[in-house]
Amino acid sequence: MAEAAIGGSAEKTSHEEVGLRFEVDGEIATITLDRPERRNAQTFATWSELARIGDSLPQQVRIVVVRGEGPSFSAGIDLRLFTPEGIPGQDSLATLATAEDPTFEQRIAHAQRGFLWLRRPDIVSIAAVNGHAIGAGFQLALACDLRVLAEDAKLCMKELALGLVPDLTGTKPLVDLVGLPRAIEICLTARAVGAREAAAIGLAELVVAPEDLAEAVRDLAAALLATDRGAATATKRLLQGAGGRTLEEQSAAERREQVARVRALFAGS
Numbered sequence: 001m002a003e004a005a006i007g008g009s010a011e012k013t014s015h016e017e018v019g020l021r022f023e024v025d026g027e028i029a030t031i032t033l034d035r036p037e038r039r040n041a042q043t044f045a046t047w048s049e050l051a052r053i054g055d056s057l058p059q060q061v062r063i064v065v066v067r068g069e070g071p072s073f074s075a076g077i078d079l080r081l082f083t084p085e086g087i088p089g090q091d092s093l094a095t096l097a098t099a100e101d102p103t104f105e106q107r108i109a110h111a112q113r114g115f116l117w118l119r120r121p122d123i124v125s126i127a128a129v130n131g132h133a134i135g136a137g138f139q140l141a142l143a144c145d146l147r148v149l150a151e152d153a154k155l156c157m158k159e160l161a162l163g164l165v166p167d168l169t170g171t172k173p174l175v176d177l178v179g180l181p182r183a184i185e186i187c188l189t190a191r192a193v194g195a196r197e198a199a200a201i202g203l204a205e206l207v208v209a210p211e212d213l214a215e216a217v218r219d220l221a222a223a224l225l226a227t228d229r230g231a232a233t234a235t236k237r238l239l240q241g242a243g244g245r246t247l248e249e250q251s252a253a254e255r256r257e258q259v260a261r262v263r264a265l266f267a268g269s
C-alpha cells in the first residue's frame, strides 16, 4: 500500500498529529481516524486535515473509505474543546463563543469543508463503522455516500444532550435517509441507533459481523470499481440532483448526461 502524497510530499506525520491516517492503494483511498486511545475524538485540526485531504485527493482515486482504528469509529468532538484550557494550539469553544461574528461561523464553515467533499460525484465514499459513532462521528458517517456497519455499531446524535445542534453537515443526509419524523426522534432524544435498526431505516447499506467489516468494504469497493468511471460519475450526479428536480427536468438532465456519455465513448473509439 502506497502512502499518499498530500500537497506533493508524503506527510504521514502531520496526519498522525491530528489523529488521521491517509493511505492510497490504486483507486482506493482510506482515511483512518487514528486516536483509539481517545476513541477517535475529532478536533478542529482533524477537520482541517480532512478538508486538505479532499483538496489534494490523487486524481486516480475513485473510492474513499473512512474508518476508525480501535473499538470505536469516533466518539465525536474532543470534549477537551469544551474546557477553558482547550487543546494546545487550538481555540476552545469558550474562546470562540466570545469571538466577533462571523469568526465562529467561519470556523464551522471550515470544519464543514472537511465533510462536504466526500459527496463529490467523481468518487464514492464509504463509511466503515464499528462501535460508537457519536455526534461528529455519526455526522462523518452521514457525510459518506454509503455506510457499512459492524453489528456492534451504535449511532448517536449526542449534540442535543450537550445543548448543541448537529452542525457538521449531518442534518440534511439524516432527513434525506430516514425522513423528518424519524430524524426529529433520533436527534431530539439523542438516543443510540443500533446497527440492525440503522439498516432497517435506511442508515446502512450493509450490516456485517465486526470481523467481516474490512472484507465487506473491500468487496463493495471492488463492485463499485467494476463499472465505467465516467458513467459512474455522471450517474451519481444525476441521482444527487433528482430530489431537487421535477420528472421533466430530471428527464432533460438524463438526456444531457447521455449525449455527453455517448460523445465521449465515440470520441475515444
Ligand code: CAA
Pocket: 037, 038, 039, 041, 071, 072, 074, 075, 076, 077, 078, 079, 080, 132, 134, 135, 136, 137, 158, 159, 162, 164, 165, 166, 167, 168
Ligand atoms: N473526547 C475526548 N476524549 C474522549 C472522548 C471524546 N469525545 N470520548 C472518549 N474519550 C477518551 C476518554 O476520556 C478515555 O480517556 P482516558 O483513558 O484518559 O480516561 C478514553 O477516550 C476511553 O474512553 P472510555 O473509557 O469512555 O471508552 P469506552 O469504550 O468505555 O466508551 C464511548 C466509549 C461510549 C465513546 C465513551 O467514551 C463516550 O461516551 N465518550 C463521549 C462521547 C461524547 O459525548 N461525544 C461528544 C458528541 S457531541 C459532538 O460530537 C458535537 C459536535 O459534533 C459539534
